Amino acid sequence: MVSIKVTKQLVLTPSMGWGGMSWKDPFVTVTFPSKVIFTSASLLLLLVHMGIFGGDLYHFTVTQKFDLMSFHGTTVLLVSHVMSFYWALLGTFYTLEANDKVLRGFALTSLVMNFALFVGRFCLDYLTIEYREELY
Amino acid sequence: MRRGAFVLWNLGFFDVERSLARRLQQNTHYPFQVQQPNVFVMEYYKDTLWKGALIFLLCVLGGVFYLKSEKVSQDYSGFFVYGILVGIWLLLSSMHKRHLVINHPRGCYQIYIKRRLWKEGPMHQIYVRLMAQMDAYGKCFYSLIINGHGLEVLALASLSDKYEHMEFLGRRIARKLKLNYFDYLDVSTHHVIRHRPPLERDETLQV
Numbered sequence A: 001m002v003s004i005k006v007t008k009q010l011v012l013t014p015s016m017g018w019g020g021m022s023w024k025d026p027f028v029t030v031t032f033p034s035k036v037i038f039t040s041a042s043l044l045l046l047l048v049h050m051g052i053f054g055g056d057l058y059h060f061t062v063t064q065k066f067d068l069m070s071f072h073g074t075t076v077l078l079v080s081h082v083m084s085f086y087w088a089l090l091g092t093f094y095t096l097e098a099n100d101k102v103l104r105g106f107a108l109t110s111l112v113m114n115f116a117l118f119v120g121r122f123c124l125d126y127l128t129i130e131y132r133e134e135l136y
Numbered sequence B: 001m002r003r004g005a006f007v008l009w010n011l012g013f014f015d016v017e018r019s020l021a022r023r024l025q026q027n028t029h030y031p032f033q034v035q036q037p038n039v040f041v042m043e044y045y046k047d048t049l050w051k052g053a054l055i056f057l058l059c060v061l062g063g064v065f066y067l068k069s070e071k072v073s074q075d076y077s078g079f080f081v082y083g084i085l086v087g088i089w090l091l092l093s094s095m096h097k098r099h100l101v102i103n104h105p106r107g108c109y110q111i112y113i114k115r116r117l118w119k120e121g122p123m124h125q126i127y128v129r130l131m132a133q134m135d136a137y138g139k140c141f142y143s144l145i146i147n148g149h150g151l152e153v154l155a156l157a158s159l160s161d162k163y164e165h166m167e168f169l170g171r172r173i174a175r176k177l178k179l180n181y182f183d184y185l186d187v188s189t190h191h192v193i194r195h196r197p198p199l200e201r202d203e204t205l206q207v
Helices: A025-029 A034-063 A070-098 A101-127 B016-026 B048-068 B077-093 B163-177
Strands: A003-006 B033-036 B039-044 B098-103 B108-113 B116-122 B126-134 B140-148 B154-160 B180-182 B203-206
Touching (some): A025 B116, A070 A101, A070 B077, B016 B154, B016 B163, B126 B163, B140 B163, B154 B163, B163 B180
Antiparallel strands (some): A003 B203, B033 B039, B039 B098, B098 B108, B140 B154
């Protein structure tokens, strides 16, 4: 068994890596990596859902105006919760695969907060089920 | 038969390998154009352009009809708003033309979006692959794709069940474009390697 020491240098190809890309390019061409899109979409939806959840809690406990709560949009809201959780999960998988530390923190935060908000939403809807409008 | 920048928007479901063979007869280096010897250029729009436009149009029409209809206790207009936003996003992100350049004398591939260099990489990181998807009965459907590091997946022929025909076409495309060709299995004897990743500096090679 002969051991050959290869001292040949790395073949220098023209600018491997980003190749002269500036930070403005993803915004000008509206093209982002998938993990960035999924994570930021799930974070955006998380903020929207937290706002709706906070508004529901406020109207239920403080002002007691039950017709201003989100009962009319529960179907859309629950589907939106599921979509947001699914995108957070996809974003987590992509960032874990790519070993991107900053984005991984955001993706895991988004995942945990989405799950907690989903559980909270479910509990709130179950506890306030008697305050829904009844149609005969 | 689509031309020009819309050449990758194939909508056919039947005999995809025959239409690919027909296109290869017309253009030997399909889907690329030969600019200089060993320099291949392709300009294309992503196919999410028509998908986004379709979703946007359907949601706008559906939303208008929904607003005119009788209201029930649940409000479903949120779905149409969602669909419009997703459609707009898909349209915006695939609005710009992409140029893919395979430059053999320089030994690199480049992809330009809206005339800006998006990604440049060495030749061993772009390849032609036969991809397989299995349906519920265990039958394999094969697609030919061109993919690479930092590239968007380009589908040349999708969902055919004729393995030998697709493999023949895939190897022929890889031979004309002088790229690596990979089989659908990760470990296989059908791979054709033309470019290998270079050895790193001072790596000991045990022979």
